[in-house]
Amino acid sequence: MTSDVPQGATAARATDRPGDGSPFALGLLLRRAHWRAATVMTEALRPLGVELRHFAVLIELVNHGPTVQRDLVAATGSDKAGIMRIVDDLERRGLAVRKAVPGDRRARAVEITPRGLELFDAAHEAAEPLAERLVADLAPDEPARLMELLTRVAHPVDDTTG
Template sequence: MTADIPHRTTASRATDRPGDESPFALGLLLRRAHLRAATVMTEALRPLGLELRHFAVLIELVNHGPTVQRDLATATGSDKAGIMRVVDDLERRGLAVRKAVPGDRRARAVEITPQGRELFDAAHVAAEPLAERLVAELGPGEPEQLTDLLTRFAHPAGGEA
């Protein structure tokens, strides 16, 4: 028995190449852009002994202050075990600490330390030349335009994911 699969007489192939009209084209281009950006960010963080997963947690802690682990997992797209490993790594390095949450004996909030904030700031300095290289092919004003478009795409007005 075969499933009812819609057929097109001129099927567009998903390629992530310029001009691709496939319904998958945008997703594939975003994936390729993500991989390229992640490679650059990884290169910037490596000399500091950080991985992207660690930096993602530091970003959340800088932006939101002390945060419980389940919220860090949600914000970073991690699972419970994964976020525990990342927080353990950050604690071992003195970049974050777990503190009791008043009124909830089981919950622990993760807080960035002064050393963590220093490393966070150092990562931005290290990333600056690499970020410039990432957008070197774009024309004047286009990096800002790309950032604006991606921001609106990632954070739609209606709050949809």
């Protein structure tokens, strides 16, 4: 197999180590940063009895109001069966409810409940000190700059997908 690799090709192999110059470096570093952030946010949500997948749905409901399940699939990157389980969990906990959609007998909109909003707000309070840990090694002005840059990467001006 190594005989198929052109000479000099090893210099640009993708890693997620500092200084990697490969074209995959940014994506790999973003993935590693995501894992760190997800771990911290999971820690914040654990005492509240929800997981990141539940919180992702609550975020969509807060941002967009009642949302049909198929739109939650697209918004959260989940699949149809996964969203069903997540919404079932949220309903069992009294954090969301399914309601009929006028004019569409098959569709159900998911709506956050007052209890869900309370948990949403409590999660933000719990996450604040943990989120500060994520950026503790940055200079005072760098967290805001990082947010600005990541926002531009995640939401390009010409992006019509979101």
